[in-house]
Amino acid sequence: MKGWALITGASEGLGQEFARLAAAEGHDVILSARQTAKLEALAQTLRADFGVAVLCLPADLSKPGAAETLWQSAEQAGCISVLVNNAGLGRNGAFADPEGWAREAESIEVNIRAAALLMKRAAVAMAASDGGRILNVASAAGFMPGPNMAVYHATKAFLLSLSEAAAVELRGTGVSVTALCPGATETNFFAADGQHRSTILTRMPMGKPDTVARAGWAAMKAGRAVCVTGVQNKLAVLLVRLSPRWITAVATGAFLKRRS
Numbered sequence: 001m002k003g004w005a006l007i008t009g010a011s012e013g014l015g016q017e018f019a020r021l022a023a024a025e026g027h028d029v030i031l032s033a034r035q036t037a038k039l040e041a042l043a044q045t046l047r048a049d050f051g052v053a054v055l056c057l058p059a060d061l062s063k064p065g066a067a068e069t070l071w072q073s074a075e076q077a078g079c080i081s082v083l084v085n086n087a088g089l090g091r092n093g094a095f096a097d098p099e100g101w102a103r104e105a106e107s108i109e110v111n112i113r114a115a116a117l118l119m120k121r122a123a124v125a126m127a128a129s130d131g132g133r134i135l136n137v138a139s140a141a142g143f144m145p146g147p148n149m150a151v152y153h154a155t156k157a158f159l160l161s162l163s164e165a166a167a168v169e170l171r172g173t174g175v176s177v178t179a180l181c182p183g184a185t186e187t188n189f190f191a192a193d194g195q196h197r198s199t200i201l202t203r204m205p206m207g208k209p210d211t212v213a214r215a216g217w218a219a220m221k222a223g224r225a226v227c228v229t230g231v232q233n234k235l236a237v238l239l240v241r242l243s244p245r246w247i248t249a250v251a252t253g254a255f256l257k258r259r260s
């Protein structure tokens with residue numbers, strides 16, 4: 001039995017791609033996000049194309065208790081063998097701008113608290129049953145401080161570190177944890193933040209969501225702890241490892257600066 005794949009942030013971008021990959025491999029799929037109509041439309045396509053069962057569990061993961069409720073509802077469907085912690089958001093702008101806090105706080109709740117809670121519940125349940133796989137969608141941003149997108153980079157550093165630590169702890173239990181670290185990717189991510197003018201969007205080649213998702217899915221199945229996608233992002237991460245943190249921060253900040 002393949003078990004259920006629970007995918008958060010399944011209404012858009014990378015989440016839709018993960019849902020297709022899971023269904024193509026015969027997993028029954030649980031889709032979660034806030035945009036119910038988009039989840040239902042994707043569910044219909046997956047049922048028709050792959051003949052799997054699909055359940056939609058809408059949730060706003062920034063709300064207190066929402067991640068716990070989602071996990072409990074998902075578990076009622078049956079054994080969850082794959083968790084893709086994909087829902088996430090960011091804010092581009094100066095940290096000292098008081099206007100930004102609402103979105104920054106939402107990103108902390110979704111990218112950190114909800115992801116960590118779902119990961120913990122999944123790790124416990126999977127270790128006590130037939131094992132399973134957890135794919136956390138972090139970011140290349142997790143390797144570097146990001147002035148002008150400071151909170152987002154910090155949330156992804158948290159998820160990357162947590163994933164690497166849990167991957168070691170869970171060795172031998174049948175549960176793998178993989179942190180997927182893409183660079184800028186062609187999804188709704190930047191538009192959702194009203195972000196059209198940072199240098200990263202005009203100078204950096206963007207990854208394709210299907211390519212990025214496939215790389216992450218393959219790394220998850222191989223049980224790899226970390227997967228950085230794209231040659232350019234691998235090079236950037238290598239450079240970051242070799243450079244003083246302050247130089248990385250200054251350079252990253254220049255890329256993330258909004259252009260007028």
Ligand SMILES: NC(=O)c1ccc[n+]([C@@H]2O[C@H](COP(=O)([O-])OP(=O)(O)OC[C@H]3O[C@@H](n4cnc5c(N)ncnc54)[C@H](OP(=O)(O)O)[C@@H]3O)[C@@H](O)[C@H]2O)c1
Pocket residue numbers: 008009010011012013014015032033034035036059060061062086087088089090106110137138139140181182183184185186187188189190192
């Ligand atoms: N695109 C990039 O350049 C890039 C690069 C590196 C990493 N990532 C990471 O990849 C993941 C997927 O992002 P994407 O690129 O596919 O962006 P996207 O197209 O904006 O999709 C984000 C997904 O997260 C969901 N989401 C946002 N806020 C939520 C909330 N409060 N509660 C529940 N779900 C919420 C959205 O669903 P609803 O709006 O329906 O709730 C949507 O399905 C994120 O974790 C992101 O940080 C993206």
